[in-house]
Amino acid sequence: MDNKITRWQQELTEAFTDVETLCRHLQIDPTTLPLLSSFKAFPLRVPRGFAARMQPGNPRDPLLTQVLPLQNELRDYPGYSFDPVGDLHAVATPGVIHKYQGRVLLIATGACAVHCRYCFRRNFPYNDLQLSSQKLQQAMDYISARPEISEVILSGGDPLLLNDDKLGQLLRQLGGIAHLKRIRIHSRVPVVLPSRITRLLLTNLVNTGKQIVLVIHANHRNELNAEVAEACTLMRLSGITLLNQSVLLQSVNDDGKTLCQLSEQLFTLGIMPYYLHLLDHASGTGHFAVDEDHAKQLMQFMQRSLPGYLVPKLVKEQAGAAYKLPVC
Numbered sequence: 001m002d003n004k005i006t007r008w009q010q011e012l013t014e015a016f017t018d019v020e021t022l023c024r025h026l027q028i029d030p031t032t033l034p035l036l037s038s039f040k041a042f043p044l045r046v047p048r049g050f051a052a053r054m055q056p057g058n059p060r061d062p063l064l065t066q067v068l069p070l071q072n073e074l075r076d077y078p079g080y081s082f083d084p085v086g087d088l089h090a091v092a093t094p095g096v097i098h099k100y101q102g103r104v105l106l107i108a109t110g111a112c113a114v115h116c117r118y119c120f121r122r123n124f125p126y127n128d129l130q131l132s133s134q135k136l137q138q139a140m141d142y143i144s145a146r147p148e149i150s151e152v153i154l155s156g157g158d159p160l161l162l163n164d165d166k167l168g169q170l171l172r173q174l175g176g177i178a179h180l181k182r183i184r185i186h187s188r189v190p191v192v193l194p195s196r197i198t199r200l201l202l203t204n205l206v207n208t209g210k211q212i213v214l215v216i217h218a219n220h221r222n223e224l225n226a227e228v229a230e231a232c233t234l235m236r237l238s239g240i241t242l243l244n245q246s247v248l249l250q251s252v253n254d255d256g257k258t259l260c261q262l263s264e265q266l267f268t269l270g271i272m273p274y275y276l277h278l279l280d281h282a283s284g285t286g287h288f289a290v291d292e293d294h295a296k297q298l299m300q301f302m303q304r305s306l307p308g309y310l311v312p313k314l315v316k317e318q319a320g321a322a323y324k325l326p327v328c
Contacts, residue, residue: 017045022044054222072286073287081281089319107157108130114188118282122284131170153184167204171205194227195231217244220252220258221264232269243272244271247276254290277316299328
């Protein structure tokens, strides 16, 4: 086994994990911000490449807003909980969430390259429910025994943070299940750590023999720089279908012009806008919420301004529902 540290792994170890260091790097005085004094349960993590896309001196930068731990996270909002979308009730076997007909979700890892403060799984019990090597065979047995499952969704955490050996093993086992048609991967990594999109990773994906759909997660046009564009080109040339899902976030992308710019830039990179999510009501995230009426107005603006194929579906997830619910 090659234990050499790759570029993306080195960048991950060099990520910002201290709020004051990040603020001073951005020429922002941390004493002027209502920062959380303690957030060990959900610590700061921001790759330096992602921080480089933030505007120096601007404490309201839309990318910084997504990752900066603020005292607002301590506010209690009615209806917010640790399991806002009912994941825990849908655990079929450790590591496997089976909510929707024809597809299952695998919690491949609890690790992420960036800790987004609006994360709906920020309180998820990964130690108990992520797909460990011991639980992998149970998960494969569950999928293999159900021919009605045509798609497996790799999620987390972020599945692309698995090293190449572990991810390759997982992909090979999924590739060997005859009734699977697709492997879908939900990942923020192509946006926040694009160096992870290596030739070896792409080879592992393509060699499954299944259709690969990669759903990236970008909320603002400023996240999509030249490195991200290069990573997306490599994925598209490998035959991977690229989609994007965004979360509608107050003070980040809650205006029509910003959303239109994001859709246009995504399409330039060969990525189709897929979903625009209303915020999942996870404890600690309520200050990001945008109300449904405003969300509908934003959709109308996008529909007037863009061709239909550039307008994502506005959806929300409701615990126990059989699919994501369209808002308009």
